[in-house]
Amino acid sequence: MQQKTFYDLGLSKLVLQGIEMMGYVMPSPIQEKAIPVLLEGKDIIGQAQTGTGKTLAFGSVLLSCIEKSQQGVQALILSPTRELALQIDEELRRIGKYTRLSIVSVYGGSEIEKQIRALKKGADIVVGTPGRVLDLMRRKALRLDHVNWLVLDEADEMLNMGFIDDIETILQTVPEQRHTVLFSATMPSDIKKIASFYMKEDYQHIQIKAKTMTASTVSQYYFETKVNRRFEVLCRILDSREMDNTIIFCKTKRSVDEVVAAMQQKHYNVEAMHGDLSQNQRMNTLRRFKNGQIQYLVATDVAARGIDVDNISHVINYELPQEEELYIHRIGRTGRANKKGEAYSIVTAREKNFLKAIEKHTNSHIEKLEIPAIEDIFDQKIKELLFDVQDTVLKGNLEPFKKIVKDIPAHMRNDVMAALLAMCYSKRVGYNYQDIKDIHKNEQRLFMSVGSMDKVNVKDIIDFFLRYAQISKKDIGEITIKRKFSFANLTPEASQKVLDYCYNQKIKGRRVRLELAQEE
Numbered sequence: 001m002q003q004k005t006f007y008d009l010g011l012s013k014l015v016l017q018g019i020e021m022m023g024y025v026m027p028s029p030i031q032e033k034a035i036p037v038l039l040e041g042k043d044i045i046g047q048a049q050t051g052t053g054k055t056l057a058f059g060s061v062l063l064s065c066i067e068k069s070q071q072g073v074q075a076l077i078l079s080p081t082r083e084l085a086l087q088i089d090e091e092l093r094r095i096g097k098y099t100r101l102s103i104v105s106v107y108g109g110s111e112i113e114k115q116i117r118a119l120k121k122g123a124d125i126v127v128g129t130p131g132r133v134l135d136l137m138r139r140k141a142l143r144l145d146h147v148n149w150l151v152l153d154e155a156d157e158m159l160n161m162g163f164i165d166d167i168e169t170i171l172q173t174v175p176e177q178r179h180t181v182l183f184s185a186t187m188p189s190d191i192k193k194i195a196s197f198y199m200k201e202d203y204q205h206i207q208i209k210a211k212t213m214t215a216s217t218v219s220q221y222y223f224e225t226k227v228n229r230r231f232e233v234l235c236r237i238l239d240s241r242e243m244d245n246t247i248i249f250c251k252t253k254r255s256v257d258e259v260v261a262a263m264q265q266k267h268y269n270v271e272a273m274h275g276d277l278s279q280n281q282r283m284n285t286l287r288r289f290k291n292g293q294i295q296y297l298v299a300t301d302v303a304a305r306g307i308d309v310d311n312i313s314h315v316i317n318y319e320l321p322q323e324e325e326l327y328i329h330r331i332g333r334t335g336r337a338n339k340k341g342e343a344y345s346i347v348t349a350r351e352k353n354f355l356k357a358i359e360k361h362t363n364s365h366i367e368k369l370e371i372p373a374i375e376d377i378f379d380q381k382i383k384e385l386l387f388d389v390q391d392t393v394l395k396g397n398l399e400p401f402k403k404i405v406k407d408i409p410a411h412m413r414n415d416v417m418a419a420l421l422a423m424c425y426s427k428r429v430g431y432n433y434q435d436i437k438d439i440h441k442n443e444q445r446l447f448m449s450v451g452s453m454d455k456v457n458v459k460d461i462i463d464f465f466l467r468y469a470q471i472s473k474k475d476i477g478e479i480t481i482k483r484k485f486s487f488a489n490l491t492p493e494a495s496q497k498v499l500d501y502c503y504n505q506k507i508k509g510r511r512v513r514l515e516l517a518q519e520e
């Protein structure tokens with residue numbers, strides 16, 4: 001059977017024009033199946049893997065069916081987060097570019113007055129988060145009595161405990177004679193039961209069956225490590241791989257902040273994303289991430305559902321999520337619209353069982369990888385360096401430098417080139433190659449020492465700091481070891497270096513404390 005094009009589905013001419021402008025030719029499987037049924041007027045639960053175009057599946061139908069009228073809001077789309085509401089709004093505007101329907105999005109953390117004014121001007125479609133929708137209803141700025149289409153995006157999340165009361169209240173004011181449309185990549189059976197309660201009896205569950213529940217284009221791996229080595233493993237992954245945009249997920253806001261601070265100390269281009277940040281900060285961060293100004297985003301699960309950034313090459317679970325479903329949504333931020341992506345999870349021995357449960361639940365294979373070695377980091381960084389060299393050659397304007405090269409005796413050029421590479425290398429990674437090898441060797445010993453105060457091998461630690469901070473023994477005066485360490489008489493720069501190091505490795509706050517005291 002020949003695959004259908006968008007023209008075969010029954011969408012309106014203006015919507016087809018919009019889709020054409022977006023550059024899409026073939027509908028995805030969920031679009032092909034769901035659009036005709038929705039156009040017939042049936043209620044549906046649409047379930048398909050992450051990144052397979054569910055937004056356009058419902059968006060194109062709403063925009064085809066709704067006609068401009070003065071009656072009030074005709075469609076309400078609810079989403080669990082502000083970012084997602086805004087993203088749906090943007091996608092609808094692209095699809096509906098030629099329809100002249102007015103779309104207003106409403107979400108918390110943003111000036112309500114502005115949203116009230118926008119609604120007053122007349123909205124055909126409203127996209128919003130439940131909290132803000134309720135608020136606007138109570139202020140009588142948003143009336144839902146002409147709503148004919150109700151869409152719950154990320155339906156299972158919306159019908160979950162956290163949102164259900166709000167959804168119930170909203171539903172009581174939406175006319176019963178309406179189309180109810182639910183979409184998500186996941187639909188646990190207990191939630192499906194709740195869902196059916198809100199839908200017409202003859203609703204259809206349209207499910208695009210795939211071998212796995214996780215996106216087929218995402219390869220999944222895990223690294224096993226000890227709890228206190230998580231950050232080190234994260235850095236090794238980041239340093240040994242070629243990555244575009246990458247999202248790193250943590251369980252709590254606090255660990256997001258900790259990871260971001262530690263990464264920034266190491267000069268990664270990284271920002272945080274979680275619910276405690278202001279709406280402006282969140283929007284700003286997401287925008288900069290989307291246009292590539294930020295390479296790494298460390299986030300809680302607020303960024304797990306629905307967020308569509310097209311150049312995310314990797315997702316890393318710094319910590320596993322609470323639920324199996326969330327794993328599916330998290331790693332679904334990569335491998336979207338048929339692109340390839342990779343997902344890594346950093347797990348401890350204790351979490352292995354849960355990882356196995358995720359594998360079983362999603363019917364996917366999560367392959368174990370060895371923690372990247374220093375040599376892997378070396379290979380990757382040299383590759384990046386040589387790439388930059390190539391770029392510089394292409395850009396040209398090297399005449400003054402070429403003159404110098406000419407003067408270097410031929411038999412020395414190899415050495416000089418190697419030295420130049422070594423210099424660039426140490427600049428790029430912060431230390432020279434031999435040193436990193438030693439640091440990592442000692443670091444392991446240090447980590448072992450961290451656990452038990454009594455057995456700390458003081459000499460190892462001191463040697464290690466001497467090497468790292470590139471200071472000589474004479475820079476250090478007395479070292480007192482009581483219940484705390486005290487490095488007396490360090491030069492301020494040396495102190496700073498040691499402090500930076502401690503901070504990086506998150507020894508700070510653990511049982512070993514290094515106290516740096518200046519001479520009195």
Ligand SMILES: Nc1ncnc2c1ncn2[C@@H]1O[C@H](COP(=O)(O)OP(=O)(O)OP(=O)(O)O)[C@@H](O)[C@H]1O
Pocket residue numbers: 024025026027028031048049050051052053054055056184185305306307308310332333336337
């Ligand atoms: N027919 C199509 N051809 C190519 N790209 C498409 C098509 N339909 C949608 N897309 C694009 O694919 C990307 C993913 O779509 P969308 O965000 O709707 O996925 P989703 O199924 O809702 O995923 P999630 O479960 O993560 O919310 C978007 O950038 C969208 O514009």
Ligand SMILES: [Mg+2]
Pocket residue numbers: 054055153306
């Ligand atoms: Mg979606």
